[in-house]
Amino acid sequence: MVVVIVKLCISACLGLMIGIERELKHKPLGLKTCMVIAVSSCLLTIVSIESAETFSEISPNIRTDPMRLAAQVVSGIGFIGAGVILRRNNDAISGLTTAAIIWGASGLGIAAGAGFYFEAFVGVALILFSVNLLPLIIKKIGPSQLRQREMRAKITLQKGTDITAFMNSIQAADFEVKHVRVRDTKEKDHQIDLRLLTFESNHITSIYQQLRDLDGTTFVEVDG
Secondary structure, three states: OHHHHHHHHHHHHHHHHHHHHHHHOOOOOOHHHHHHHHHHHHHHHHHHHHHHHHHHHHOOOOOOOOOHHHHHHHHHHHHHHHHOOEEOOOOOEEOHHHHHHHHHHHHHHHHHHOOOHHHHHHHHHHHHHHHHHHHHHHHHHOOHHHHEEEEEEEEEEOOOOOHHHHHHHHHHOOOEEEEEEEEEOOOOOEEEEEEEEEEOOOOHHHHHHHHHOOOOEEEEEEEO
16 A cells, blocks of 8 residues: 555656646646646556456466556547647647657656656656756757747738849848748738748847838738
8 A cells, every 4th residue: 555655646746847847838738737647647557557466366367468557548648648739820830849748747657656766757857858958958059050940920012022032131131931922912912921940049029120121011920
């Protein structure tokens, strides 16, 4: 009984550590969710292992896989992970890290339930390191491309504006153009949808102002 309580408490602490990190970043996956996932995964792993041992003692003809329930947890947790992955109006995908952390919280609970305490604590340390510290380190010592972020912009140009010259002006403003879509509006203006790369040090308001100041623009919307 004491061992079971210890396992559940350890899994709760591991879930708490991940949940606090998500809570501080105001992500949809928070403290309560991480703890529930970790503790539930741990509990199901304990039940799976204990059941296999209990039934094997009843009769030598009964053979069960001690990690069978844990395997189903890994499969089932994907439904929760899929629920936090969002596709926004600008086709950007968000929530992948949160979905991965859900899966990680489940894995930590399973590890604690199976008695792999050291491995579980090393795992949570590596998860927190990869989510919080590793991106900062890579941006400091890595190539300049890692310090860029993707922005999406919708720009309306006046009728008759030279689109080629306008695109050259954007590239001259230190933006790297990844994708362009051009179409005419009902008012015969030109609508340009852009996917741009710019350095993270550039604030979104300054980017908006740079695009707004280009000749021929009547409307600018920036999302980053």
